[in-house]
Amino acid sequence: MQTKFLKTKEIYDGTQLRSQFAYLEHRILGDSVVAWIGPCHVSLDNMVDGEDFLDQSSIAGSEMVHFIIEYFNQSLFSGVLLQRLFANIIRDVIYELSPVKNLKLLRQGDDIYLSDKKLSISIATSSPISTLIHFAVNVRTEGVPVPAVGLKDLKVSETEFIKKCLASLKNEFESSLTATMKVRPVE
Amino acid sequence: MQTKFLKTKEIYDGTQLRSQFAYLEHRILGDSVVAWIGPCHVSLDNMVDGEDFLDQSSIAGSEMVHFIIEYFNQSLFSGVLLQRLFANIIRDVIYELSPVKNLKLLRQGDDIYLSDKKLSISIATSSPISTLIHFAVNVRTEGVPVPAVGLKDLKVSETEFIKKCLASLKNEFESSLTATMKVRPVE
């Protein structure tokens, strides 16, 4: 899995969640995760979470860390599980980087909360040729339409956060793939 | 996903990690997780972890909580990811139940450690008709061939632990499956 921290500040508007965004926009070929910092405004048309669509939720934030993960030849169910593992990874990275004492973050499904404040949004979906995940973590919370918390509140450096998340996800993904190749089948 | 806490004290010897153990031994049909408390002695013949097999590791423990998870129509890669998510769930359950202050458990791949002491063993594999996971957590550490820690050391009740793990895994599995059915595909 290739990792890339983009220096762009582009808005995440939902159109980045498509097959080969990393390859066609950033020449990163194969299984990949790319990250950048930017605002978030997803229109109803580009909302892939049916639940958000039905609730006409607005998905927005003035500054978030965005991750787009794409990998090939696996199922959507694996995508949902990897998305949730990544939520745990993010939590562990924040525990490691934040100076806040007795910090307790709760993961529920693919969401991360600090008590009732939302830290992140996320969706896993599939294209005809790949599995795709968007995971975004608030940096600041201006413009977020629900009670929210951000990396700034937790005194976590975004760049440190991104670097550790990319490295940890890469390791998790690759060691998981390897684990499928060193096991003996049973009856 | 059906869950069952067995009152048996049977030895886990590796033969329980086969398709339809839950159905043929305990009449639990379909996706399932069964748990029980018992010793662990896996012979080289029944070792499905190639790495353990090569290292001729002995896998043993005098008293462990065993979980056997089986589910159908999904890939081994999803099995490895679910196994790791379950390791995180186990960690969260221990954090919730243990009175030990400032407890820090580390998950690495599918293993859980308290500093350099091993809390658990685990393997995910596939049968011709299903995906299978064995996850075992030390209750006591007598007989464990490596530096180890157990639920007794952490002052965690095994029965509370099992009940919470079963409920949490069932919820994680079912909500993950549901998540694959409420997303809109992308290009």
Next chain:
Amino acid sequence: MQTKFLKTKEIYDGTQLRSQFAYLEHRILGDSVVAWIGPCHVSLDNMVDGEDFLDQSSIAGSEMVHFIIEYFNQSLFSGVLLQRLFANIIRDVIYELSPVKNLKLLRQGDDIYLSDKKLSISIATSSPISTLIHFAVNVRTEGVPVPAVGLKDLKVSETEFIKKCLASLKNEFESSLTATMKVRPVE
């Protein structure tokens, strides 16, 4: 499998045969079958049966019972087989409900006939995330462009018919899935 009898009278125009019609229009999440009574007018653009498209068949009826079936994580081949099993179920339900003596309905592939009169139209297809079936049975035969027969001719109540078909399909689908989980694999 969730079942739902909609009280709407909407026209079936082919656009209902898309992924998550049940979820996004009727908040029914997961494997599902929804039924309603309404006219049928499918334009060439929305025709998914290549054969009809080539023959420029018009697909129309003034009043039909419509079923939209959607299920996840299975193949199109299974969709075609389920579609044909459903044709058999429909035939059995009509035999049960119709007072007509010595009624002989013929199933050929996914079509049902009374001698040379067509009772139904149907198609099975796939979306990127699911398998989909549309099955429609004539209530009246006005506007049907081929020799046709309808439930009215057979003195079958549409509402009884729909309820029995939904229950029977749900049972067939769920017991078939269960059957894949209670079998031992062979060499």
Next chain:
Amino acid sequence: MQTKFLKTKEIYDGTQLRSQFAYLEHRILGDSVVAWIGPCHVSLDNMVDGEDFLDQSSIAGSEMVHFIIEYFNQSLFSGVLLQRLFANIIRDVIYELSPVKNLKLLRQGDDIYLSDKKLSISIATSSPISTLIHFAVNVRTEGVPVPAVGLKDLKVSETEFIKKCLASLKNEFESSLTATMKVRPVE
């Protein structure tokens, strides 16, 4: 799909339900269905239906028509559906051939009954390379351990029955495969 009516009278003992029985025993390569007439005695070891195994059911009959179906590159779920479609085909063939008036056969799952008498036994399973179905229909009912009915009781010629069943299954299977290739995908 190749079809073959074997003139052998061999006992069905469960070992015929394995991959490439048709090829290695009868040189029929590829998707196939082979049929023959013979007794049936399946030992507990060769029982692949978990339910029968648990109930320690004995599976036996003095004279039955046996069908072994094998096909490649498809799922077990499709196998269960094809098995049930084949039960319907068998029912239709008997309706066509039997001179008995007002005959009413009931299909329930993969079983066929005349009121409470069982006409058939069947199982669908998978090998590492194929999907397999055994379907057996009583000719005589001596030795059947449950209330039973046979083709003799229904005055149906076994050879006519076999020929029609083979032709009809071949047609169903091939036209179902073709149906997956002439449909346009949807969103």
Next chain:
Amino acid sequence: MQTKFLKTKEIYDGTQLRSQFAYLEHRILGDSVVAWIGPCHVSLDNMVDGEDFLDQSSIAGSEMVHFIIEYFNQSLFSGVLLQRLFANIIRDVIYELSPVKNLKLLRQGDDIYLSDKKLSISIATSSPISTLIHFAVNVRTEGVPVPAVGLKDLKVSETEFIKKCLASLKNEFESSLTATMKVRPVE
């Protein structure tokens, strides 16, 4: 696999690389390969090779032999391998038909070269219901935007070439499918 040599001279513009081109345009149902002779002009919008798209390569030729291969129920990875096997077949057919002495054609991935001159272009992709390959071989080299060689230069008759390529691909494809059905699985 059905084969067809079309007498049309239509331009290949990339839109022919879609599911059921053979069926909906030429009534050839199922696994198929169709061939014709015509110019080639693919606009950026219809370019499916991400690499060409990124490089803004123009894909053009005044006269080429075009092959569109479509088959069902297999993976894109198999499509790439079949595409490369077909490149080898093409090379062997040219060796057989060309009177040029000591001809040495080089296959690299899916490309065929005569020293540094390109003979062919090709892409394998997938639709939601099938695997698709476009393979095109220069007849003349006018208008080709890179150093090129064509069948005319090699003194190979296009019609002989097409007939032999179609027959050889059909044989390769069908015997490969058969090979998956006559092997015994291993542990």
Next chain:
Amino acid sequence: MQTKFLKTKEIYDGTQLRSQFAYLEHRILGDSVVAWIGPCHVSLDNMVDGEDFLDQSSIAGSEMVHFIIEYFNQSLFSGVLLQRLFANIIRDVIYELSPVKNLKLLRQGDDIYLSDKKLSISIATSSPISTLIHFAVNVRTEGVPVPAVGLKDLKVSETEFIKKCLASLKNEFESSLTATMKVRPVE
């Protein structure tokens, strides 16, 4: 794909064609190809080619180059295609290394011939967790039960041959996988 040229001279007896031979015997984890030089004697029990089994062919050779290829998460059909591509690669390597003038080798399916003399034997099969290929090329022809030719006859150095085949297969496999990740899907 990892490649390894083993210095062992072990007999190939068919038991090496099993999942994780490379990992459990040679600690090579993941997609791999291993090669060695040694005799070949496969007993009927270990013959996985159904055709050989039926014909009771003896598979033997006094000295052959053996390749065992294993890769994960792909289909048997892809295995057969890769096997045939590898036969072409082997032919090209021999053309490159042999000083014999006007050498013409014929590939037919997975076999390579010099006129009517057989150069190689091969089989592709699947284990529950992987796709496996055995490809063996005669070095000497003593003990081969059919008319045969070997690398010695063609004046090709076995070690050069092995090194070039390993490098070329690795390149073919990896670039084919990559090709599945840089294409845009079509309708």
